[in-house]
Amino acid sequence: MIAQGQTLPAGQLAQLTAEGVVNHDVQALFANKKVVLFAVPGAFTPTCSVSHLPGYVVLADELKAKGVDLIACVSVNDAFVMKAWGDAQNASEILMLADGDGSFTKALGLTMETGAFGGLRSQRYAMVVDNGVVSLLNVEAPKSFEVSKAEVILAAL
Template sequence: MEPIGEGQRIPDLTLRVRESGQWKDLTTRELFGGRTVVVFGLPGAFTPTCSTSHVPRYEELAGELAQHGVDEIVCISVNDAFVMEAWGRDQGVERVRLLPDGNGDLTRALGFLVDKRELGFGPRSWRYSMLVEDGVVKKLFVEKEIAGDPYDVSDADTMLRYVAHGASPSPLDVAMLTKPGCTHCARARDLLTKAGLRWQEVRSTPRLLRAMAGAATTPQIFVDGTRIGGADQLEQWLAKRGEPAV
C-alpha cells in the first residue's frame, strides 16, 4: 500500500450513490469541501468486526465527535450501493454515512485498496481512519500491514481522543436491569438523566438477576462492566463522581 499522507488533499472523484431510492453523483469536493469529516474504511459490509465493532462504535460516539467539531462521519467500503443500504438498515445506522465505493475508485486513489482474494473477497479496503478538514487530511490512523484483519488504531475511541486533544474520555457504558412497574427503576432513570448519562435497559427475569447481579431486586445498574447496584447505590456512586442528585 502507498496510502495518502497527512497534509495531502483528497483526490477529486465522482461516486455513484443512492439517496432516497434514487441514483445520484456525489463528488469528493461536495463531500469534504468546507467541512470537517471523519472517514473510516473497512473490508466489507456484513463482515464480523465491521458489523460488531467498527461501525457501531462510530455510531455510538457520533454525538461526542460532533461536540468536537466533526460535521459528518463517513464509512467507505468497496461494496455496491444496494449492499450498503441493506447493511445500514441491518445495523440501524442513523449518524454514520455508509458510502459505497463499488468500483474501488476512491479507495484506490487513497492508496488503501488491497487484494483479499484469499478470502474470496477480491479487491477491498484496508482498515483506516482519518480526519479531513476542507478536503485535506489532517490526521491519519492506518492499521499495521500484518496478516489477518488488525483493528487497533482506526476505532472511534482513538479518533475521539485525537479530536478532543486527549481531554475527553469516551462516554461511560451504562446498562440497567429493570422490570415493569418498578418505582426504583424510575428513580434510577431520573438519576441517570440528571447526570447526563445514557443507558440501555434490559428487561430482567429472576434468573437473569441472579446470574448477572447475584440479586433479586430491580433495578441493577452496571457501568463499564462493574455492578453498581440499585437506585440507592447509584445515587451514592454519582455523589462520589460529583454528579448532582435529583
C-alpha cells in the same frame, strides 16, 4: 498512499437514498467540513459489523460535539449493500458510501487484494479530513483493529 497534509483525490462515491443512487463528488462533499471518514474491508463482515461501524454509531454525538460535521463510512461494495448494512446497524448518523469499483480507494493508495474472499477491497482505516485535507490518518496493520476505532479518533480530536 495518501498522507496527512495532503488533499483528498478527486473521485465519486455512491449513496442509496429514497430518491435512488446519488453519486457524490468527494471533493465537493468534503469541502468546508470537518469529516471523519473510515473504511472497512466489507459490509456485513465480522469485525466491521461487530465493532468498527457500531463504535461510530455509538460515539456519533460525541464526535459531532467535537466539531465533526460529517461521519462517513466507505467500503468497496455497492450502494445497495451499504444502505442495507447501515439500516441493519441503525447507522442513521453515518453517511454510508460505496466505492463500487474501488477507484477512490485506489486513488488513496489504500487497497488490499483479498483473493477469493472478495478481490480488491479497502484497507481498514480512519481519517479526519478538514476542508478536503487529511489532518489525521490511521491505517490498520493487516488483520488488526486498533487505530481506526471511533474511540481513538474521538480522543485525537
